[in-house]
Structure formats: C-alpha cells, structure tokens
Amino acid sequence: MDTEEIYREMANSIVSLDQEKAVHLANQALDESMDLLQVIEKGFGEGIRKVGDLWDEGEFFLPELMSGAQIMEKAVDIITPGLQSSGSERQSSGKVLLATIEGDIHSIGKTIVATMLKANGFQVVDLGTDVKAEKIVDEAIKGDIDIIGVSTLLTTTMVNQKKVIDLLNQKNIRNKFKVIFGGAPVTQGWVDECGADGYAENAVESVKLVKELIQ
Amino acid sequence: MGILRPKVTLLNEEYKKKIFEEATHILESLGVLIENKNAETLLKEVGVPNQNQRYFIPSDLVKKCLTYPPHEITMYDREGNPNLFLKEDKIHFDPGSAAIFILDEKTGEIREPLHQDFIRFTQIVDQLANIEAQSTSLVYSDVPKDAQDWHRLYTTLKYSRKPIVTGTFRKESFSIMNELLLTCRTSEKDLAEKPLAIFDACPSPPLSWSDLTTQSVIDAAERMIPSEFISMPMSGANAPITLIGSITQHCAESLAGVVISQLVKKGAPIIWGGSPAVMDMKHGTTPMGAIETMMIDIGDAEMGKFLNLPTHAYMSLSDSKIPDAQAGLEAGMGALLAGLTGINMISGPGMLDFESCQSIEKLLIDNEIAGMVKRFVEGIHDYGSPFAEDILKDYDQTNELLSHPSTLQLFRKELFFPSPILARMTRDQWKSTGSLSSRKRARLEINNLLAKPPQVELDASRSKELDKLSSEYLSSGKK
Incomplete structure (x- = not known):
C-alpha cells in the first residue's frame, strides 16, 4: 500500500x-x-x-x-x-476556553462545540458548567487563551454572560480575547448589547466563527 | 361523558411496572445529584446514602413517598372559585410558558417581549373559552432582570381571574410570589386550601436537581402549593435515544421530585409533568412538534397515571417560526394526542420555535384546536334508543330536521362552535371578506377580544395591594 x-x-x-x-x-x-x-x-x-x-x-x-x-x-x-x-508539533489552530455560565448546568451544546473544535485542530479548555465569570476570566488569562466561549441555555442566566465582558473591560484586557456566546436564547441583539464578538447557531457554524475570529 | 372516553395508550401495565421498577433502581444505584442544601439535609435525615451530593434513594423510600401526595388537585381562580380539576382523564389547557420572544402580529417580526405585550397576552387568555388557565407565558425585558419572574405573576393577577402556571427564576422570588398570591386569599391556610398557582420545577437531565428548582419544590411543599415537575430528557443527547429509555429517565427524575416534596411535607400536592424532546439530529434542536416527542409525553403521562398523580405535558406546541401549516399540524396533533391521553394540564397553546416564542395569532388558532379536542374527548353520547329511527320517521313530514325538537335540544351539546377564525363559510363569502388565511382572521380577532371587559373585574382594594407590593419590591433591594 x-x-x-x-x-x-x-x-x-x-x-x-x-x-x-x-x-x-x-x-x-x-x-x-x-x-x-x-x-x-x-x-x-x-x-x-x-x-x-x-x-x-x-x-x-x-x-x-x-x-x-x-x-x-x-x-x-x-x-x-x-x-x-520527533520535535515537530501539530500546528494549533488556536486556544479556545469554553464554559457554561454561572447558574446554568446545561452542557450538551458546549460539549458538541468542544468536540468539533478539537477535531478541527483547536486546543480546547473546557471549564464545565455553572462557572463564575471571574473564574472564566482568570483561566483565560492563565491559559493564554485566544477565544472565550460562554454558553447558556436559560434566559435567567443569560445576564451572567455579560459579566464576562464587563470583567474583561474592568481589567482593561478586553482586546486580548475574542468572546463568543452560545445557547438557545442568544441572539445577535444580545451579542451586540453585551459587546461580544459573535455567536453561532450550531457546532459546525461555531467552528467557522472561531476560524474567522482567530485570523 | 360519552359511551367511551376516547383514549390513546402506548404502554401496557406490564411495561409501566417495568419502567417504574427500573426507574426506582436507577435512583438507588446511579442516584440523583441534588445541589440544594435543604434537600440534602432532608435526605440525610432519613438516611439516604450519598456521595458528592449524589443521593442513592432506596426504592422503599420512593414507594413510601408515593403513598402521600393527593391523587387530584382542584385549582381555584383569583376570586376563590373552583376552576380546574386535575384528576382522572380531565383535560385543561394553558399557554406555553416563559417565552423569551414574541411574534409581533402587527409587524410580523420576532422580537423581545415588553410588559405591555404580556398585559395584552394575559387579557386575551382571560377571554379564551378553551384555555382555562393562565401561564406566565412571556419573559419581558423592560423590568429589572431580578424581577422577571415575580412581576409576571403580579401582572397575571392584575389582568385575569384564571388560575396560573408559573415558576421562579431566583430562589428569593418564591416568597415574593407567595405574598402576591396571598393578596387573593385570606391566609396561608386559605391559599393552601384554594390553590391559585402551580409552580413549575425543572430537574436537569440526566438525574440532576439544581439548587433553584429544588428550592422551589421545597418552598411550595411547605405551603402546600402545587409543584409541577418538568423533567425534560433530550433523547439521544442527555437521555437514551430510545423512547422507552427516555420515559424511564423521566420517571426516575420525577420520582426524585416526589421524594423531595414529600420529605418536606407529607401530602404536598404535586403534578407529574414534563417537557421531554427528542433531539433533531441535523439541527441540534429540541423539536416539541416531533411525533416522537409527543410519544414520550404520552408515555410519561401514562406513568403519572400509573402512580395515581395528576399529570401535565408540554404539548400543542410547534417548532414553526410563524403560525403556518406546520404550526397547525403540530399543535393540532399534540393537543389531540394529549387530550386522548387524558393529560390534566396541557401547556403549549401559542408557542412556536421550541418553546421560545409566543404568538397571539397562534394562541387564538390553538384555542380552536383546544375546543375541538375537548369536544372529541367527550366522545359519542347516548341519549337513549332508538338512536335515529324515530327522528327519521319525522323527516317524512317536514323534509328537514333543523327544526326537529331533538336538533334544537341537542345541537349545542353535540357540536363545537368555532370562532370565525376557522373558515366554514362558503367560498364566495370567504372571497367577499378578503380571502383571508386563518392567521389573518386570528389577527382580526385580537382587537375584538381586547375590547371586551375582563371576565371578572379585580377588586379595587386587592388591585391596590398588588400594586403596592410590586412597587415595594421593584424599588427595594429585595427585588
């Protein structure tokens, strides 16, 4: 062969x-x-x-x-x-941190996105569910992350997604990371309101979005 | 009731027993994650083995707890009159709850709802004959986020007399909502005896009860306010792909709720509800209009009946984005199947797009569907024989039966009368009135309904009391 x-x-x-x-x-x-x-x-x-x-x-x-x-x-x-x-390394497409935001324990969408990103050569740090905005930001700094992905399924916890952006702004490091949102209630309007960088409708689209943002 | 109560069944006794036995075994062997300290204390007090917040509930405790809750619940309206009877195969409809969008019938746009939208929605539901309960159906964005749960209850109480299906978004809100409900009753005891609202509590699949939802069950049970368990396994994603596996998981998650509620207070009223869905394997969505979703709903409700509990399901919804043919077929099939199953509380009218969007146009069409379903489940009546012979003898004298005494006496009982939303006029009449679709005719009905006075005017002092509470909580830090 x-x-x-x-x-x-x-x-x-x-x-x-x-x-x-x-x-x-x-x-x-x-x-x-x-x-x-x-x-x-x-x-x-x-x-x-x-x-x-x-x-x-x-x-x-x-x-x-x-x-x-x-x-x-x-x-x-x-x-x-x-x-x-052998001294060589697969070139990473970028480092993505994923988390379901504080108050929300839904993980299925995030899990699919994480799997698809990994398959497409991204390094993924998955912090799991019910993660406080503070922890997301700390881990992003520590892990030299390129893109922060924050997921939520509930309208009630959606508000906590914004906390991540607010924290990054407070720390004057907003421009160091791209921030994307995921989850059923998320709309372009919400992304704009929070000043996030984007959202995707499904896992395949999220890979495309991450590729675009990382360029 | 008719000769036979029309029924649909998907499970036989043998399988219901098997599902129940496996569900209790799951609770005992895999356990359930409980993230609420109060519930953990209750479970530890009765010696439930646990590890890292996972509680392995013995089946004998489950079976014991199942002997306590009432088999039927009567819901009362705002003024304290008996209104809904959640028992046996009786059915009632309420709008699908907590939509985060509304389809604006004036612009055709899907947008975030405002308080004014919810007022209109509530006023319209108040007028609908076949939708007997309200739900806090819209999450509106023009109140503080912290007030988004209780403020909907406040609004519903202000604008409608009907019983309400609601729920909390924050643990702190239950006491506020209880205070709001108490404005319509003389005491906690009176509210317990004449429940006005049902609190939805949603475990997280698989096998997990969050802090918020568990606390809602505890708060409701303490006050003998009905809790409705909304287990929502997603087949193939966080539940088995098999329908029977999803029904079994739903049963286990709901049984954990039974145990929590009954450990709080024996006999606390609970409703065996659910919002399961299969996962759409293309879009990763949770189609509520999928036939398999409806099959799981039916199986879940059959298990609730097997356990002698009042039942609920999210049916009569559609995943379409507008009130079109898909919306009609999915809502129609769901509502009829729910009716044929005898599900006591059917939540769904008005809802589009995977429980995310409410449409008043669809709500009005669904009100027609609900009316038809209610007629259907009444079945075929026997008024005594001969059934036709004597009447046909009379036909020879008159060449018509419209004026026959039996027609006059029974046509209102035998027939369901739809609103003008359903096109039963001749084609010429339809053309002459603008060749409108049912959606457009529904839109025309909205203003007619809004022009009507409320079914029952809210007592002025009660209204003031509600306003006072709302103002206080909006302005205080306790929002």
Missing part, C-alpha cells in the same frame, strides 16, 4: 466511523515512522473535513458528526506523543 493509499484509508476510517481501523492506522503510522504531520493533515484531517461536507450536504447527522470528531481525536491522541518526540 503506498503512502497516498494509507492516507485515503485514514480518511475513510473517519468517514466510515470505524474507530478500530483509525486506531490501527494511527499506530501503523507510528510503527512505520510516517510523516505524522502529513498523517494528520492528509489522512485523518481529510476524513474530518469530509465528515463536515457530509453534514453540510445533509447526509450526516449529529451522532455521526460527534463520532467522527471523537475518532479523529483518538487518532490524534495516539499520534501526538510521536509528533512531540
């Missing part, structure tokens, strides 16, 4: 949601000392892009999108130590 064919197999393992095969191919790449950056870019990465296309075309649904992203993550996890020991 030539290298190009192995890359195709890797991509196919993601598209066919075949975790066993993806894990096997990732280990094979290590064993055979393949160019691991290319393995991610031309192999598995091509697969996750295809999964995104199939989603856009209406062929794939959320469970398939999530599974594809998780298999991608597994394959990358296997390859990463090899990459590091």
Whole structure:
C-alpha cells in the first residue's frame, strides 16, 4: 500500500466511523515512522473535513458528526506523543476556553462545540458548567487563551454572560480575547448589547466563527 | 361523558411496572445529584446514602413517598372559585410558558417581549373559552432582570381571574410570589386550601436537581402549593435515544421530585409533568412538534397515571417560526394526542420555535384546536334508543330536521362552535371578506377580544395591594 493509499484509508476510517481501523492506522503510522504531520493533515484531517461536507450536504447527522470528531481525536491522541518526540508539533489552530455560565448546568451544546473544535485542530479548555465569570476570566488569562466561549441555555442566566465582558473591560484586557456566546436564547441583539464578538447557531457554524475570529 | 372516553395508550401495565421498577433502581444505584442544601439535609435525615451530593434513594423510600401526595388537585381562580380539576382523564389547557420572544402580529417580526405585550397576552387568555388557565407565558425585558419572574405573576393577577402556571427564576422570588398570591386569599391556610398557582420545577437531565428548582419544590411543599415537575430528557443527547429509555429517565427524575416534596411535607400536592424532546439530529434542536416527542409525553403521562398523580405535558406546541401549516399540524396533533391521553394540564397553546416564542395569532388558532379536542374527548353520547329511527320517521313530514325538537335540544351539546377564525363559510363569502388565511382572521380577532371587559373585574382594594407590593419590591433591594 503506498503512502497516498494509507492516507485515503485514514480518511475513510473517519468517514466510515470505524474507530478500530483509525486506531490501527494511527499506530501503523507510528510503527512505520510516517510523516505524522502529513498523517494528520492528509489522512485523518481529510476524513474530518469530509465528515463536515457530509453534514453540510445533509447526509450526516449529529451522532455521526460527534463520532467522527471523537475518532479523529483518538487518532490524534495516539499520534501526538510521536509528533512531540520527533520535535515537530501539530500546528494549533488556536486556544479556545469554553464554559457554561454561572447558574446554568446545561452542557450538551458546549460539549458538541468542544468536540468539533478539537477535531478541527483547536486546543480546547473546557471549564464545565455553572462557572463564575471571574473564574472564566482568570483561566483565560492563565491559559493564554485566544477565544472565550460562554454558553447558556436559560434566559435567567443569560445576564451572567455579560459579566464576562464587563470583567474583561474592568481589567482593561478586553482586546486580548475574542468572546463568543452560545445557547438557545442568544441572539445577535444580545451579542451586540453585551459587546461580544459573535455567536453561532450550531457546532459546525461555531467552528467557522472561531476560524474567522482567530485570523 | 360519552359511551367511551376516547383514549390513546402506548404502554401496557406490564411495561409501566417495568419502567417504574427500573426507574426506582436507577435512583438507588446511579442516584440523583441534588445541589440544594435543604434537600440534602432532608435526605440525610432519613438516611439516604450519598456521595458528592449524589443521593442513592432506596426504592422503599420512593414507594413510601408515593403513598402521600393527593391523587387530584382542584385549582381555584383569583376570586376563590373552583376552576380546574386535575384528576382522572380531565383535560385543561394553558399557554406555553416563559417565552423569551414574541411574534409581533402587527409587524410580523420576532422580537423581545415588553410588559405591555404580556398585559395584552394575559387579557386575551382571560377571554379564551378553551384555555382555562393562565401561564406566565412571556419573559419581558423592560423590568429589572431580578424581577422577571415575580412581576409576571403580579401582572397575571392584575389582568385575569384564571388560575396560573408559573415558576421562579431566583430562589428569593418564591416568597415574593407567595405574598402576591396571598393578596387573593385570606391566609396561608386559605391559599393552601384554594390553590391559585402551580409552580413549575425543572430537574436537569440526566438525574440532576439544581439548587433553584429544588428550592422551589421545597418552598411550595411547605405551603402546600402545587409543584409541577418538568423533567425534560433530550433523547439521544442527555437521555437514551430510545423512547422507552427516555420515559424511564423521566420517571426516575420525577420520582426524585416526589421524594423531595414529600420529605418536606407529607401530602404536598404535586403534578407529574414534563417537557421531554427528542433531539433533531441535523439541527441540534429540541423539536416539541416531533411525533416522537409527543410519544414520550404520552408515555410519561401514562406513568403519572400509573402512580395515581395528576399529570401535565408540554404539548400543542410547534417548532414553526410563524403560525403556518406546520404550526397547525403540530399543535393540532399534540393537543389531540394529549387530550386522548387524558393529560390534566396541557401547556403549549401559542408557542412556536421550541418553546421560545409566543404568538397571539397562534394562541387564538390553538384555542380552536383546544375546543375541538375537548369536544372529541367527550366522545359519542347516548341519549337513549332508538338512536335515529324515530327522528327519521319525522323527516317524512317536514323534509328537514333543523327544526326537529331533538336538533334544537341537542345541537349545542353535540357540536363545537368555532370562532370565525376557522373558515366554514362558503367560498364566495370567504372571497367577499378578503380571502383571508386563518392567521389573518386570528389577527382580526385580537382587537375584538381586547375590547371586551375582563371576565371578572379585580377588586379595587386587592388591585391596590398588588400594586403596592410590586412597587415595594421593584424599588427595594429585595427585588
């Protein structure tokens, strides 16, 4: 099997949601000392892009999108130590911090977004649910974060999203971070009112938004 | 009631038992996360094993607690008259609650509601014959955020006599809302005996009761005010994809609520409600108009009936963004299925877009649907036989039956009379009145309804008392 064919197999393992095969191919790449950056870019990465296309075309649904992203993550996890020991590193698309805001314990939307971002090469720090604005800002500073994503499902806790922006302004560090909001009640009007940088309607859109903002 | 009460059932006794047994086992083995200190104390006092706020509730405690709550609840109107009977297969409708948007019928735009919108909404619900309860259906943005829960109750009490389904957004608000309710009763005891409002309490799937929602159950139980448990598993996302798995999870989450409420006070009134949904696997949304969502609702309510509790469901909603054909078909199917299940409190009329947007136009169309459903569940009446023969004998003399005594006597009982929103006129009449859609005809009805005086005028002193409380709490730090 030539290298190009192995890359195709890797991509196919993601598209066919075949975790066993993806894990096997990732280990094979290590064993055979393949160019691991290319393995991610031309192999598995091509697969996750295809999964995104199939989603856009209406062929794939959320469970398939999530599974594809998780298999991608597994394959990358296997390859990463090899990459590091060879002195190279997968280029991070950026660092994103995610949290569901104080008072709200809904996590499903945030979890989907985190998975999709990771699959697309972003480093994700997920602080979980019911997180105070102060902690979000502290962790963003500590983690050298590029984008802060704050989620809420409840109208009652939506107001706390604004606290994150207010805190950043108070500390005079608003321009150091892009801040995006997520969650069912969030609208462009709310984003504008708070002075946030954007929001997305779904996980795939959120990846596009983050890519745009990080450029 | 008719010869038979029309029914739909999805579960048989064997499966209800299986679901119940598994739900109790889940509570015992997986436990439930309780984030409220008061509830934790209550559970610890009766020796419930726990670890990191997860309480492993023994099934015998669940079964014991199920013996306490009342099997039926009568709701009273603002003036203290019995109004709703949450028991057996009786059905009542109330508007879908807590929408964060309103579809402005004048502009066709979806926007954030204002206090004035909620006043209009409440005044209209007051006039609707088939929607017997109010709900605090809009979250309006022109009061302080901290007042957004109790201020809606204040407004509802000011503008309508009907019982209310409501809820808190902050723990501090329950006592304010209790004070508002007490303006309509002589004492706490009177309010307990003649409940005027139901408080929704929503556990978080899977298997978690937040601080706020648990405190609402506790505050309500202490005062013998009805709590309505709104467990909302999302199939395939935070609940099993299988309908039966979601029903089982709903049962476990709701049973935890039963235990909390009954540990606070034996016999505290509770309603077995829910707002489950399947997840739309394309959009990641929670379609309330999905047929599978309705199937879970039915299964949940059947479990409530199995446990001898009054029932509730969010049905008669639509995910459409405007009152169009989709809105009609989803609301119609949901309302009819809820009626056929005999769900005591059906929350949903007016609601669009996954419980996020209220539309008065849809509300008025749904009022027609509710009327039809109520007629349907009455079934076919037997007025004595022969059923037709004698009447047909008389036809030969008159060549018509319109003036027949039986017609005159029974046509108002046999037939549901829709408002002009439903087009039953001839095509020519329809054309001559502008060829309007039902949505447009509903829009025309709005002003007619608003022009009517309230069903019952609010007593002036009570009105003053409500205003005083509202002003106090708006201006004080206790908002």
